[in-house]
Amino acid sequence: MITEEQVRNTLKAVKYPGYSRDIISFGLVKRVTVTGGAVSVGLTLNSGNQDVARQIKADAEQALRALPGVTEVAVEVSQPSAGAASGSNPWSQQNRVPGIRRVLAIASGKGGVGKSTVSVNLACAMSHLGLRVGLLDCDIYGPSIPLMMGTREKPTVTPADKMVPPMQYGVKLMSIGFLIDGDQPVIWRGPMIVKTIQQFIGAVEWGELDFLLVDLPPGTGDAQLTLCQTVPLDGGVVVTTPQEASLGVVRKGIAMFQKVNVPITGIVENMSYFVTPGGERVEIFGHGGGKGESKRQNIPFLGEIPIFTQIREGGDKGVPVTVSAPEEAPGKAFLTVAKAIVEIYK
Numbered sequence: 109m110i111t112e113e114q115v116r117n118t119l120k121a122v123k124y125p126g127y128s129r130d131i132i133s134f135g136l137v138k139r140v141t142v143t144g145g146a147v148s149v150g151l152t153l154n155s156g157n158q159d160v161a162r163q164i165k166a167d168a169e170q171a172l173r174a175l176p177g178v179t180e181v182a183v184e185v186s187q188p189s190a191g192a193a194s195g196s197n198p199w200s201q202q203n204r205v206p207g208i209r210r211v212l213a214i215a216s217g218k219g220g221v222g223k224s225t226v227s228v229n230l231a232c233a234m235s236h237l238g239l240r241v242g243l244l245d246c247d248i249y250g251p252s253i254p255l256m257m258g259t260r261e262k263p264t265v266t267p268a269d270k271m272v273p274p275m276q277y278g279v280k281l282m283s284i285g286f287l288i289d290g291d292q293p294v295i296w297r298g299p300m301i302v303k304t305i306q307q308f309i310g311a312v313e314w315g316e317l318d319f320l321l322v323d324l325p326p327g328t329g330d331a332q333l334t335l336c337q338t339v340p341l342d343g344g345v346v347v348t349t350p351q352e353a354s355l356g357v358v359r360k361g362i363a364m365f366q367k368v369n370v371p372i373t374g375i376v377e378n379m380s381y382f383v384t385p386g387g388e389r390v391e392i393f394g395h396g397g398g399k400g401e402s403k404r405q406n407i408p409f410l411g412e413i414p415i416f417t418q419i420r421e422g423g424d425k426g427v428p429v430t431v432s433a434p435e436e437a438p439g440k441a442f443l444t445v446a447k448a449i450v451e452i453y454k
């Protein structure tokens with residue numbers, strides 16, 4: 109005798125296409141009926157994407173047929189008309205920040221892999237593509253966005269006590285760095301982090317944005333988890349270097365998002381390789397580790413960023429390469445990743 113619970117447990121093996129999360133935990137399975145050996149399941153998607161619906165239906169049917177005792181399987185998928193609703197995103201609109209279409213966090217398994225560099229350049233690349241973008245620096249230990257974006261302008265405050273984020277290179281910015289003085293060390297306790305981040309979301313006039321990118325502090329500990337739970341995230345981008353990927357450090361970043369049920373947008377491999385002035389490609393840390401891991405984990409691979417002196421210089425000068433030379437090789441690498449992300453959420 110098959111039970112409804114067995115059916116639901118079986119469906120937990122069916123992942124939402126492109127995500128590491130299953131269709132049960134996304135709350136898509138609305139109805140399960142069992143009559144003898146006949147199992148009938150009803151799913152409702154938020155997305156109008158036909159491919160997603162087909163894939164989920166096929167995977168669910170296959171999983172259920174493999175269940176001992178099942179003689180008949182019917183999986184019915186209902187969804188809004190194609191192109192309507194929220195593209196391929198499985199999340200409902202509930203916890204959204206009004207006016208902001210997508211909130212994506214940038215994380216990594218460990219520090220120094222270029223998270224902030226990637227965040228800054230992705231934001232500027234998206235702005236270059238004509239999108240409305242915000243960049244929120246949540247690095248409570250060492251906010252580097254003000255330096256990399258070349259501004260120390262503090263937010264102004266409206267009569268209604270809302271902070272107006274300064275705009276630089278077409279990107280609206282908020283950073284803990286704007287609110288603390290110079291090198292003053294900050295000791296953050298959990299409740300302070302939550303309160304400050306809540307204000308960054310609720311008390312900042314972001315206006316209408318296509319994407320709000322959130323640069324997280326290095327690591328995957330409690331502070332990072334708290335941040336991920338405080339900001340209503342639509343996705344997480346994991347930055348890795350080939351070396352970190354081969355050591356499996358990238359998995360920590362992936363696991364962190366999974367722990368707090370944030371769908372993984374994809375992996376970016378930074379510092380992939382180095383091109384000598386003579387045009388020779390040198391793979392300093394090996395190559396392709398990020399792509400390999402994304403295949404193993406069935407997560408989108410968003411692209412690779414080579415090592416370019418201009419990228420570091422751009423960060424130090426406060427003029428990202430995606431602003432100074434968006435169509436040259438270093439800038440183009442970020443544009444490719446930005447386009448891959450836009451494609452996922454279109």
Ligand SMILES: Nc1ncnc2c1ncn2[C@@H]1O[C@H](COP(=O)(O)OP(=O)(O)OP(=O)(O)O)[C@@H](O)[C@H]1O
Binds near residue numbers: 218222224225420
């Ligand atoms: N593709 C690249 N080519 C050249 N230099 C890079 C590249 N990516 C990052 N860097 C440089 O590496 C250093 C570390 O980068 P970044 O500060 O972005 O890392 P992070 O992961 O944010 O670090 P943290 O963990 O401290 O927050 C910076 O000096 C940056 O300019």
Ligand SMILES: [Mg+2]
Binds near residue numbers: 223224252
């Ligand atoms: Mg950083």
